[in-house]
Amino acid sequence: MKEEPSDICSQAVLKALYPLSKIYGFVVKTRIFFYEKGILKSVRLPVPVISVGNITMGGTGKTPVVEYIAKYLQEKGKRVAILSRGYAATIKQENSSLAENVCNDEYLLFQENIPNIPHLLNKNRVKSGLEAIRRFQAEYLLLDDGFQHIHLAKDLNIVTIDALNPFGHEHIVPRGMLREPLEELRRADMIMLTRVNQCSHDEIQSIIDRLREVARHVPVVETVHKPICLESLADAARLDIHCLHGKKVFAFCAIGNPVSFRKSIESLGGELLGFRVFPDHHVYTSSELRGLNTEALRIRPDAIIITQKDKVKIKNVRNLWDFPLWTLKMGVRIVKGYEIFENKINAILH
Incomplete structure (x- = not known):
């Protein structure tokens, strides 16, 4: 699990940020209070809404969990659509059939993995x-990053917590990483841990014990x-993950939890x-991208991993690389508490 910086300069900065965290926390709690007391009203849609969110900033593995649930519902014969806010939607899509052709990386990821499930980007x-x-004709709606979106009533509220940094240093942003x-x-x-x-x-048991303290009887499902x-960028050929064992690699990423990506590569040898x-x-x-290829040229890896x-x-930049470029594809698997997950869903x- 991540630890807070211990040097004097960093500690001074964190101390200075503490009052801002208290102010932000007060605003968040006031907003929640207004919804709980009915001063602000939540809107209920005519079909069930399943929210997948988090309580910390950064990557908690939320996106693959949304994909996992979407596939689960589809396998049950249900029509499902994903609703996202569209955070950091700056990627322009050419030849898009959508009215809006600006999206984000998560949209492109869903488009590749679950192309037959509608995904709508809108702050509202x-x-x-x-x-x-x-x-x-969606029968179920999957609300991506919806825990703080109290304005929309949910029928199932799921929170993902990253075991590598579960509690955001126990402080609200900007002092820590907690969103509330x-x-x-x-x-x-x-x-879903x-x-x-x-x-x-x-470490896992310590996290669960802490969750029992703060979340009381909310059930915990453990996932990996x-x-x-491995998938080749050049021709989309699939390779067994064991091909990575013993290979010298250079890797780069722009994700919420790069530590997990690094650990995954190392765990495969x-x-x-x-x-x-x-x-x-x-x-x-x-x-x-040219700079990354130049960096790889200096160290001469067997492959580049992303x-x-x-x-x-x-994916459209295939001819730049002087080394094989492989994508490490990941999927969610529930290792403890599948019955809880299934019963809740x-x-x-209906």
Whole structure:
């Protein structure tokens, strides 16, 4: 799990940010109070809404969980649509059939993995929910990053918590990484603890004990982000993940949790010669990609490894690379509490 910086300068900055965190926390709690007391009204849509969100900033593994649930509902024969706010939607799509052709990396990821499930980007999730029902006859709506979106009533409220940094240093932004106080986890119907395979048994138990303190009886489901395969950018050929064992690799990514990506490569036996990290949702420029290839030339890896979230943004740049470029594709698997997950989902199915 991540630890806070211990040097004197960093501690001074954190101390200075503390009052801002208290102010932000007060605003957040006041807003929640207004909704709880009915001063502000939530809107209920005519079909069930399942929200997948988080309580911390950064990557908690939320996107693959949304995909997992979308596929689960589809396998049950249900028509489902995904509603996203469209955060960092700066990528222009050419030849798009949508009225709006600007999207983000998560949209492109869903488009590649679940192309037959509608995905609507709109800050107004009530409006996009009604549009999904009208245009696609959606029977269920999956609200991506919806825990703080109290304006839309939910039938199932799921929170993803990253085992590598579960509690955002126990402080609200900007002092820590919490988007709201930890006790607000009590609003959740289910917690999905992600990446449990990248922490020790004692660390996981410590997280669960803390969740029992703050979230009381909210059930916890444990999941892993499991490597599925390696995919060549050049020709989309799939390789077994064991091909990475013993390979010297250079990797780069622009995701919310680069530590998890690094751990995944190392767990498959890859020897990292270089690892470059960009901000989450970063859109690579041509010069940056050329610079990454130049960096790889200096260290001569057997291959360059990226995430699928990075691949969807650079898949049209195939001829730049002097080394094989492989995407490490991941999928969510529930390792503990599947019955809890199934019962919670099935309870709202009709």
